[in-house]
Amino acid sequence: MxxxxxxxxxxxxxxxxxxxxxxxxxxxxxxxxxxxxxxxxxxxxxxxxxxxxxxxxxxxxxxxxxxxxxxxxxxxxxxxxxxxxxxxxxxxxxxxxxxxxxxxxRSLIPNYSDPTNPPLAARLEKLKSTDSDGHELFALSKDAFERGNRDVGMQAIYLAMQRGNQDAKLEIARWYDPRTFAQDRVDAADANKAGRSYFELALEGNSQAQTLLVSLCQDAADSNSSRATAYGGFLRTTYCEGSINP
Structure with missing residues (x-):
């Protein structure tokens, strides 16, 4: 036996x-x-x-x-x-x-019902026409990145941002933030791109973005910061001066 x-x-x-x-x-x-x-x-x-x-x-x-x-x-x-x-x-x-x-x-069963975890690309195509506020698209982007599918992840999160989803916009801003730079997602850190997104979201009442903007400005003003070189050309007078409250 x-x-x-x-x-x-x-x-x-x-x-x-x-x-x-x-x-x-x-x-x-x-x-x-x-x-x-x-x-x-x-x-x-x-x-x-x-x-x-x-x-x-x-x-x-x-x-x-x-x-x-x-x-x-x-x-x-x-x-x-x-x-x-x-x-x-x-x-x-x-x-x-x-x-x-x-x-x-490993592959879909031909001529059979859909699996409980349909292909990421198929989910993306469906949400392009059904998800008006980008909430499900943002969730799909997280799932796609977790499963190693960068192409679907990038398409989903940028589409979610275009549809006004604040979570997607905040996440992308973090990718550009010199403190949380994601080199596997964007080409280079960009404090201005991060600052602009934080600033716009803060104006919309997003408290998390406001906190990140304040801390970004503080780090940019610190000449001893380990990221000082990343703030060259950062528009402090645009994003860091005055109050964002009406």
Whole structure:
């Protein structure tokens, strides 16, 4: 009888069985082959079992079952039943309803219902026509950046800002702020861009922006600040003098 919880199944090649067992034994010992669960998130289908070519089967809890597939680029999908039967698939051809089961796949299941976590690009296209205040677009941008999709993240947050979402405008201002400069989001720190956004938001009654503007002006006025060189050309007389209150 095979070890590590694997069972021979009709049509399951012996080589595939050995390789699958080896993967379980190695676990996470080879970081170079592990996939990021954020950047490589699987599509989730509740109450679903997959139809395709299985590569391995093991008895394990749902969380561990999903991890087995997430960590292996050769896994096209995974099914887990209410009886803790975990099945990894080399190819996925379709899906069918099975109450209590959970399936996850690397690609959308053709001609099947939408997953609970639809593709980021599809969410963006939908929100372009439905999200008038940018609230959902800003939430999508955060989700996209978390999942490693910079393109969707940037499109979503700038569109949210254009639609008047203060949270999006404040977040972008922080990217340019020399104190919180995000070099993975913008090309260079720009105190004037940050100051202008803080100033405009403060005029609209945003207390958080007002606090950030005050602290930015204080830092810019400090000749001993570690960021002093970043404030060359900063328009203090435009953003830092007088009161912004009516």
């Amino acid at each position: 095979p070890t590590n919880g694997f069972r021979n199944r009709p049509g399951l090649p012996t080589l595939a069985l050995i390789m699958a067992a080896a993967m379980l034994i190695l676990g996470n010992q080879s970081p170079a082959t592990a996939q990021s669960t954020k950047a490589d998130e699987l599509f989730n289908y509740p109450d679903t079992i997959l139809d395709g070519l299985p590569s391995a089967q093991v008895s394990t809890p749902l969380e561990e079952c999903l991890k087995l597939c997430q960590q292996r680029s050769g896994c096209a999908g995974v099914s887990h039943t209410a009886k803790n039967e975990c099945r990894l698939y080399a190819t996925v051809n379709g899906g069918k309803r099975d109450a209590g089961s959970t399936a996850q796949t």
